[in-house]
Amino acid sequence: MATRLSDVLSFLPARLKIEGSAKQTIDVARNRLLVGGIMFALAFLVVGFRVVDLTVINEGREPRLANAHRLTTLEMDRADIVDRNDVLLATSLRTGSLYANPRQLLDPEDAARRLARALPGVNEAELLARFRSERTFVWVKRSLTPRQQAAVNRLGIPGLFFQREERRIYPHGQIAGHITGFTDIDNRGIAGAEQYFDERLRRSNEPVQLAIDIRAQHILREELAHQVAEFRAIGGSAMVMDSNNGEILAMVSLPDFDSNTPALASPEARFNRNTLGVYEMGSTFKVFTFAAALEYGTTNFNAVYDASRPIEIGRFTIHDFRGQNRRLTMPEVFMYSSNIGTVRMAMQFGRERQREFLSRLGLTRAAQFELPEIGPPIVPNPWRDINMMTVAFGHGMAVSPLQLIAAVNASVNGGLMVRPTLLRRPEGAEFPRERVMTAQTSEQMRRLLRLVVERGSARSAAAPGYLVGGKTGTAEKNVRGRYRQNARMSLFAGAFPITAPRYSMLIILDEPQATARTQGFATGGWVAAPMVARLVPRLAALWGLPPMDETQPQVRQQLFVNAALSR
Amino acid sequence: MMISLRSETSVLGRWWFTVDRWSLSALFLLIACGAVLALASTPAIAERLGLDPFYFVRRQFALLPVAALSLIAVSMLTPKQVRVLALFGFLAAVAMLALTFFIGVEIKGARRWINLGGFSLQPSEFVKPTFAVLAAWLFARQRRHPGFHGDAIALALFAGVIALVLRQPDVGMALVITVVFMAQYFLAGLRMFWVTLLAAVGIAGGVGAYYVFPHVASRINRFLDPNSGDTYQVNRAQDAFSNGGLFGRGPGEGTVKSVLPDAHSDFVFAVAGEEFGLILCLIIVGLFTFVVLRGFARMLQENDLFVMLAVSGLLTQFGLQALINMGSTLHLMPTKGMTLPFISYGGSSLLAVSLAMGMMLALGRKRFGAGEAA
Numbered sequence: 040m041a042t043r044l045s046d047v048l049s050f051l052p053a054r055l056k057i058e059g060s061a062k063q064t065i066d067v068a069r070n071r072l073l074v075g076g077i078m079f080a081l082a083f084l085v086v087g088f089r090v091v092d093l094t095v096i097n098e099g100r101e102p103r104l105a106n107a108h109r110l111t112t113l114e115m116d117r118a119d120i121v122d123r124n125d126v127l128l129a130t131s132l133r134t135g136s137l138y139a140n141p142r143q144l145l146d147p148e149d150a151a152r153r154l155a156r157a158l159p160g161v162n163e164a165e166l167l168a169r170f171r172s173e174r175t176f177v178w179v180k181r182s183l184t185p186r187q188q189a190a191v192n193r194l195g196i197p198g199l200f201f202q203r204e205e206r207r208i209y210p211h212g213q214i215a216g217h218i219t220g221f222t223d224i225d226n227r228g229i230a231g232a233e234q235y236f237d238e239r240l241r242r243s244n245e246p247v248q249l250a251i252d253i254r255a256q257h258i259l260r261e262e263l264a265h266q267v268a269e270f271r272a273i274g275g276s277a278m279v280m281d282s283n284n285g286e287i288l289a290m291v292s293l294p295d296f297d298s299n300t301p302a303l304a305s306p307e308a309r310f311n312r313n314t315l316g317v318y319e320m321g322s323t324f325k326v327f328t329f330a331a332a333l334e335y336g337t338t339n340f341n342a343v344y345d346a347s348r349p350i351e352i353g354r355f356t357i358h359d360f361r362g363q364n365r366r367l368t369m370p371e372v373f374m375y376s377s378n379i380g381t382v383r384m385a386m387q388f389g390r391e392r393q394r395e396f397l398s399r400l401g402l403t404r405a406a407q408f409e410l411p412e413i414g415p416p417i418v419p420n421p422w423r424d425i426n427m428m429t430v431a432f433g434h435g436m437a438v439s440p441l442q443l444i445a446a447v448n449a450s451v452n453g454g455l456m457v458r459p460t461l462l463r464r465p466e467g468a469e470f471p472r473e474r475v476m477t478a479q480t481s482e483q484m485r486r487l488l489r490l491v492v493e494r495g496s497a498r499s500a501a502a503p504g505y506l507v508g509g510k511t512g513t514a515e516k517n518v519r520g521r522y523r524q525n526a527r528m529s530l531f532a533g534a535f536p537i538t539a540p541r542y543s544m545l546i547i548l549d550e551p552q553a554t555a556r557t558q559g560f561a562t563g564g565w566v567a568a569p570m571v572a573r574l575v576p577r578l579a580a581l582w583g584l585p586p587m588d589e590t591q592p593q594v595r596q597q598l599f600v601n602a603a604l605s606r
Numbered sequence: 607m608m609i610s611l612r613s614e615t616s617v618l619g620r621w622w623f624t625v626d627r628w629s630l631s632a633l634f635l636l637i638a639c640g641a642v643l644a645l646a647s648t649p650a651i652a653e654r655l656g657l658d659p660f661y662f663v664r665r666q667f668a669l670l671p672v673a674a675l676s677l678i679a680v681s682m683l684t685p686k687q688v689r690v691l692a693l694f695g696f697l698a699a700v701a702m703l704a705l706t707f708f709i710g711v712e713i714k715g716a717r718r719w720i721n722l723g724g725f726s727l728q729p730s731e732f733v734k735p736t737f738a739v740l741a742a743w744l745f746a747r748q749r750r751h752p753g754f755h756g757d758a759i760a761l762a763l764f765a766g767v768i769a770l771v772l773r774q775p776d777v778g779m780a781l782v783i784t785v786v787f788m789a790q791y792f793l794a795g796l797r798m799f800w801v802t803l804l805a806a807v808g809i810a811g812g813v814g815a816y817y818v819f820p821h822v823a824s825r826i827n828r829f830l831d832p833n834s835g836d837t838y839q840v841n842r843a844q845d846a847f848s849n850g851g852l853f854g855r856g857p858g859e860g861t862v863k864s865v866l867p868d869a870h871s872d873f874v875f876a877v878a879g880e881e882f883g884l885i886l887c888l889i890i891v892g893l894f895t896f897v898v899l900r901g902f903a904r905m906l907q908e909n910d911l912f913v914m915l916a917v918s919g920l921l922t923q924f925g926l927q928a929l930i931n932m933g934s935t936l937h938l939m940p941t942k943g944m945t946l947p948f949i950s951y952g953g954s955s956l957l958a959v960s961l962a963m964g965m966m967l968a969l970g971r972k973r974f975g976a977g978e979a980a
Contacts, residue, residue, distance in 0.1 A: 064749045064794070064795050065908075065909060065911055065914070067795045068794065068911060068914055068915070069905075069906050069914075071795075072793055072902055072905055072906060072914070072918055073902075073906065075789060075792075075918065076898075076902035076903070076906075079895075079898050079899060079922075079925050079929075080899055082925075082929050083891060083894065083895040083898070083899075083925075083929070085938065086891050086932050086933060086936065087888060087891045087895075089936040089938055090884060090888060090891060090932075090936065091884060091888075093847035093848060093879070093936060094847045094848065094850050094851055094852065094879055094883060094884040094887065095851060095852055095884055142653075142656075
């Protein structure tokens with residue numbers, strides 16, 4: 040049609056001119072085509088160079104994607120936890136976890152069967168169910184040992200992959216389980232220091248250094264376990280604390296568990312009695328009643344209390360355990376642990392001042408400590424006279440062992456309340472100390488505590504040469520609102536050397552049973568105190584504390600108490 | 607045989623002696639590369655989609671002979687027949703393009719495809735080459751017959767086509783059509799005033815697309831500032847080339863195809879780089895360069911304006927598409943979804959480019975006698 044049209048047009052006279060213009064047009068087009076050709080040539084040249092650049096010049100370069108990936112989700116290894124002497128308590132081990140892409144498995148049955156045979160703890164039927172799912176990612180087993188990884192590789196099953204992971208290892212697993220705590224499978228701390236310092240452990244490369252001395256921890260655990268076994272107690276707890284700076288040097292709660300296998304532990308074993316448990320602390324609380332009375336000036340060493348008959352108040356009657364049934368001097372009340380005498384002493388300063396004093400010692404609020412497992416105390420509310428009387432000898436109010444040791448410590452270290460800490464305090468570091476009683480009151484308390492070890496219920500706690508001072512306690516356990524005579528907590532709280540305390544300690548046995556050797560008694564003096572006599576020399580040897588002559592005149596003078604009733 | 611054929615007067619014989627056998631060979635080598643890369647890249651994609659691994663391979667291999675045959679068949683046409691084919695092809699493609707708005711299948715947010723009995727067709731692919739030929743004829747006609755308002759008709763058609771394509775929306779396709787049309791207009795002797803003005807309008811249009819189409823803006827942002835968004839695909843593609851090196855990791859040994867969703871189409875060049883290395887990449891680049899530049903060089907000797915404009919338009923489209931595809935994969939420009947002619951998987955693209963190159967070869971054939979081509 041076009042040809043025909045042009046034929047028609049060819050009759051036009053202007054044809055030649057048009058021919059000429061068409062020629063011109065072609066020439067312009069050719070020139071411009073040349074320009075286009077050159078542009079294309081250059082563009083293809085650039086592409087060619089770029090291919091050479093990317094393939095050969097950039098060959099073997101770090102892939103940019105892996106770079107970018109690492110930058111965004113950089114996963115540092117979880118930091119270590121070490122004890123005060125840099126002994127590893129928790130560290131991370133790199134392992135491989137096995138997963139599968141079921142869509143790439145050629146024969147799921149065969150793969151499941153062979154994997155179940157090669158890896159312990161892998162159930163064939165469960166695995167097969169997972170392999171038959173529509174997903175493209177299923178875990179087979181987490182944290183394989185190198186040997187297991189080699190075994191899986193040897194199977195040669197396509198569609199199986201390893202994911203590099205890290206696994207938390209606790210070289211001292213059972214010994215410090217409650218302290219380190221543990222992590223979940225994704226390495227998030229879910230108990231103990233692992234949880235409390237989770238953020239720091241994940242973000243930082245610096246290890247977290249605890250105040251714990253794992254050697255002392257081992258000694259304490261061994262001695263407490265011995266005591267728990269001997270008296271067939273259902274459990275026990277014990278702590279040793281630096282009297283001056285509050286560092287917790289050892290902390291044991293029995294039964295305990297291995298941090299490496301927390302899933303195998305019972306809830307009782309995972310329970311940290313020292314921080315999470317709150318108990319009525321029995322006669323150890325008398326320390327605070329005496330300290331308060333001395334502090335408020337309502338008593339002195341010459342005061343006399345009538346313990347000849349029980350105190351009756353309302354429907355309650357307050358007795359003495361193996362009481363002297365006579366008038367007692369103030370030191371005698373402490374030495375014999377007279378409930379009656381102590382209650383009378385408390386009545387002299389009254390319930391308000393009692394509450395105020397106990398608050399000052401941190402006994403009415405939950406402890407502040409570097410563990411997530413913190414139990415709040417059970418405090419009487421309202422605080423009536425009857426509460427005042429029972430609290431005076433350690434009943435009707437429950438605190439955690441951690442609170443108790445901190446309060447006892449403040450009573451013996453010169454009267455300064457130091458917050459207990461799980462972290463090692465750097466040398467020369469400042470830390471808050473609060474004066475809660477005069478140095479004189481504290482000094483008098485030290486005499487009284489030594490008196491109990493020399494002549495009172497804690498005689499079996501005497502570790503010759505180390506000047507142990509302390510107070511025993513026996514609390515009847517309150518089970519569902521009723522005190523049971525045969526279920527008791529037996530305690531010892533004290534410090535050594537009592538002339539200038541360096542270490543405070545607390546030992547608690549839960550429901551110890553009397554043995555023939557204890558002549559039918561399972562009180563603090565009989566079951567907790569003997570452990571002190573074995574424990575203190577071992578710790579002293581460990582920490583280079585030489586035994587001293589307890590009969591030196593200046594020591595005798597420092598600790599002199601005239602307990603005798605002067606008529 | 608060859609010599610005896612020279613006197614051959616059969617259609618096949620005439621074709622063989624008039625067609626540009628160098629370009630023809632280069633195109634068939636490209637088709638061969640495409641076949642090999644379809645084998646390399648598509649099984650991973652099919653597997654990810656839960657299909658039989660050779661699903662795409664079978665489809666592509668069924669189409670390759672069709673494409674090759676239509677390439678040869680079209681190249682046998684006379685210039686006049688090419689024009690007629692282009693005219694009717696254009697009308698049909700535009701009709702189908704309009705139909706996509708009513709019966710189109712939406713894939714990845716765009717209505718570009720229509721279903722033809724189990725085979726989805728992208729009509730805009732066919733608009734590209736047919737419109738280039740049609741525009742060439744319209745331009746050439748006006749130059750020869752000033753009374754004929756070819757330029758105006760071409761501009762009107764262009765406006766209509768662009769409107770349709772942008773409504774898909776398919777900015778890449780619109781870009782290629784625009785550049786090809788402008789190149790043809792430029793060759794046809796558009797005055798420099800208008801060239802400058804249109805260049806300015808083109809730049810303004812590009813800037814406009816940046817502000818009007820959010821997905822265009824996002825791609826350009828990511829190109830200019832890799833930290834502004836997801837550059838995963840381009841990074842993976844670049845790593846693929848680094849992985850491949852000089853000789854590549856070997857057929858089937860690549861990893862990029864298992865992570866890039868478009869490894870068989872938009873990013874097929876990366877698969878080539880990873881598995882077959884620099885050598886094959888340079889061969890592919892070389893083949894495209896050869897076809898385009900050889901065609902241009904031949905057109906410098908062409909005396910017929912229609913042939914020159916049409917062939918230049920078809921080659922510009924062919925070369926531009928190759929440059930955009932490879933340029934995006936190599937991170938020389940913002941990623942633009944564009945198939946690599948003959949290499950990328952995809953039926954519409956393969957058939958359309960076969961049609962385009964068939965027409966290019968047909969128009970470029972030696973014509974004896976000084977007769978006007980069309």
